[in-house]
Amino acid sequence: MRPDTPAAHTTEAERLLRTAEQYPGDREPLYLQAAAHRELAGDRPGATALYDTLLSGDPANPHLIRALKAANLWEYGHEAEARAIIEGVRRARPSDAAPWQITAETLEAHDELEAAESTLTEATGLLAGGGDLPHATQSLLTTRHRIRRMLALPHDDWDDVADRLHTGTVGLDELHDPKRLWSLGSSDPAELQAEITRLRSELGTYRTALSRPFPVAVLHWPEPELDELLAAYPELEAEYPTYRAHLTDIEASLRELAAAGTPNLGIVRATVPSYEAFAASESTPPSNADLLPQYATTLAARARATAWPPTRGTDCWCGSGRTYGECHGGEGRE
Numbered sequence: 001m002r003p004d005t006p007a008a009h010t011t012e013a014e015r016l017l018r019t020a021e022q023y024p025g026d027r028e029p030l031y032l033q034a035a036a037h038r039e040l041a042g043d044r045p046g047a048t049a050l051y052d053t054l055l056s057g058d059p060a061n062p063h064l065i066r067a068l069k070a071a072n073l074w075e076y077g078h079e080a081e082a083r084a085i086i087e088g089v090r091r092a093r094p095s096d097a098a099p100w101q102i103t104a105e106t107l108e109a110h111d112e113l114e115a116a117e118s119t120l121t122e123a124t125g126l127l128a129g130g131g132d133l134p135h136a137t138q139s140l141l142t143t144r145h146r147i148r149r150m151l152a153l154p155h156d157d158w159d160d161v162a163d164r165l166h167t168g169t170v171g172l173d174e175l176h177d178p179k180r181l182w183s184l185g186s187s188d189p190a191e192l193q194a195e196i197t198r199l200r201s202e203l204g205t206y207r208t209a210l211s212r213p214f215p216v217a218v219l220h221w222p223e224p225e226l227d228e229l230l231a232a233y234p235e236l237e238a239e240y241p242t243y244r245a246h247l248t249d250i251e252a253s254l255r256e257l258a259a260a261g262t263p264n265l266g267i268v269r270a271t272v273p274s275y276e277a278f279a280a281s282e283s284t285p286p287s288n289a290d291l292l293p294q295y296a297t298t299l300a301a302r303a304r305a306t307a308w309p310p311t312r313g314t315d316c317w318c319g320s321g322r323t324y325g326e327c328h329g330g331e332g333r334e
Helices: 006-022 024-040 044-055 061-077 079-092 097-109 113-127 135-150 157-165 189-210 223-232 234-238 244-257 272-281 291-301
Strands: 216-220 265-269
Touching: 006 024, 006 223, 006 265, 024 061, 024 272, 044 079, 044 135, 061 079, 061 097, 061 223, 079 097, 079 113, 113 135, 135 157, 216 244, 216 272, 223 234, 223 272, 244 272, 265 291, 272 291
Parallel strands: 216 265
Antiparallel strands: none
């Protein structure tokens, strides 16, 4: 059961922190989840303490942590510090969408619409460079479209891109129309029915986004991790007869999925402590092979997946040090 009271959120935060002590390899995502539960419990100073603890080390996602910290600080009266952090995040120009999104939504939540719009415009120019845009970048464009609509700004090229990417039956201009707020208070049945239709369309769009499949991820066990796994759980040798066969199976599986038209393919790096922690959370023995695809999906959901195939000229996913084209990318090519 999900926590739904402050006390339950506090209990869940403490459980996550205990888990982080047992599995330091997963410390950062577990601390971020614990901080979110502390915020929901109303313990915003406690959440800030967790963000500071992460930032005092060498976190994998420092810009994301700073953005979350700023959002939290502003909510309990530390506006000046939050603004300073937000400016620092913007100056750092992070290459992933999440810090930009959180920063812009924080500004929007405090009626700083012009600053939110300029933040999103800066992020769009940096991240939406062409080709197929990741879903997170598309979300930036949609948020930017909505805020510009609230500011009554004319459409620009990025707004046109957001319109083209939108798949709902009701267009973004209508969904983001500020006048819709007035319709919700109308006594005219026709206006109310029209608004219900719009809301249903919007809900359908959100459901599509929320149910969007995580990258279809395949587990990659680095050789030392695979040796440790099989030593502890020899029942899994049927899945991984040799390390070389493991690497060959990864590439073959991904190519087969790509040939079938499966989108969002990726590879996730597995570790024994992380896998054991996941097995414990599922109350299932790690020797159960049925747990492996669930573990892969969970890692992908935590944004641990690396996109496959690697871009031209980049190192192969297997860690050989050679480029993908010289390594697994060259296998089976004409």
